Amino acid sequence: MPKAHNVRPASALERTLHRLEDLCRERGQRLTRPRRAVLAKLLSARRPLSAYELLDLLRSEDGRSTAASVYRTLDFLMALGIVHRLESTRSFVLCEHPDGPHWVQFLICRRCGQVVEAEDERVAAATERLGQRLGFALDQHIVELTGVCESCRGSRAPH
C-alpha cells in the first residue's frame, strides 16, 4: 500500500512557509532567515503588528534584527503578496488569501481591534468603475473600513 505523501495536516506555519518557499523559487528570490522569522511572528500574532512590535518580538529571540531589516523584509513579503499593510493603523498583517494577487478590503473594529480581510467583488468592481469614469488606470486599491463588529455591538457597552 503506497504511502500518501503526508497525511498529517500541515500546521499553519508549515503551510505558510511552504507557500513562501514556492513563491521564492518561482520568482528566483532567496529564502532567508529573517524572511522566515518575520512570517512566523506575523502568523503567531494573528493580528496586525506594527513594525516595531515585530522588531521587539524578533529581537527577543535573535537579538540582531534592526528597524531597517524589518522594513526591508516587510517590503519583500508585501511584494510577494503574502503580507498586507494597514495604512490607517500603520501595521502589517498576514494575508488570509495568499493565492495570487487580489484586491482586498479590511474591516477594522474600533472597539476590539479585530481585523477582517475581505475580497469583495462588488467593492472591487465599484472602485474599478470609478477609476474608469475618472480616467484612471488603477493598479492599487486601499480600502479600510472602520466600525464596530457584531460581537462588540452585542455586548451593549455604550459608545
Next chain:
Amino acid sequence: MPKAHNVRPASALERTLHRLEDLCRERGQRLTRPRRAVLAKLLSARRPLSAYELLDLLRSEDGRSTAASVYRTLDFLMALGIVHRLESTRSFVLCEHPDGPHWVQFLICRRCGQVVEAEDERVAAATERLGQRLGFALDQHIVELTGVCESCRGSRAPH
C-alpha cells in the same frame, strides 16, 4: 437702485473662510488665527501637503507655528470635515465638497501626483453592504485608489 449684497464672485479663499466661520459658529468652536492660516495655506497649495510642509509654509510668514500646533489644527479641521487626510501619503488636503459629512474616495496618480476627490454612490453602497454582510456597523471609510491618470497615460512615457 438697491445694491445687491455683493455681486463680485467671492474668492475661493473668502468662500472657504466663510464656510469655516459658519461651521465654527454652528458648533460653538473658536475661529483662531492658526485655523485660518492652515486653511489658507492648504487652499493655495491646491495639492496635498504633509504636516511638515505646511509647518514650513506657516513658519515662513508667522514664525511661531510648531508641529504640535499644526497637527492640532489639522485634527480640528478634519473634525469639521473640511480637511481630509490621505493615509497612503501621510498628507492633508482641502475637502472639495465641504457641504456636510460624506464618504469620499481619493484617486491618486502615481506619475504626476494629482489627487481627485470623488463621492461615488456605488462605491459607498458597496462598502456599506460589505460591512453589513460581515456584521460591521461602519462609521468611517478610507478608500485611496492609485493608478495613472488620463493625461499621464496620454503622454506615452513608458512604465
Next chain:
DNA sequence: TTGTACTTGATACAAAGTATCATAAGGACA
C-alpha cells in the same frame, strides 16, 4: 471691558521609516 474656558506656543519626546556601506550567506554550479 472683563472674565474665563479653551487654545496656543514652547519644549521635549516618542514612533515610524530610510540611507549607506562593509560583511555575511543563499544557492547555482563544479
Next chain:
DNA sequence: TGTCCTTATGATACTTTGTATCAAGTACAA
C-alpha cells in the same frame, strides 16, 4: 561537498511623522 557570485543582512546614523505637558495667551459671551 566546496567555491563563487550575487543579493541580502546588520550596524549605524539619520530623517520624517506624530504626541505629551503645561504655562501663557486670547476668542468671544456677558
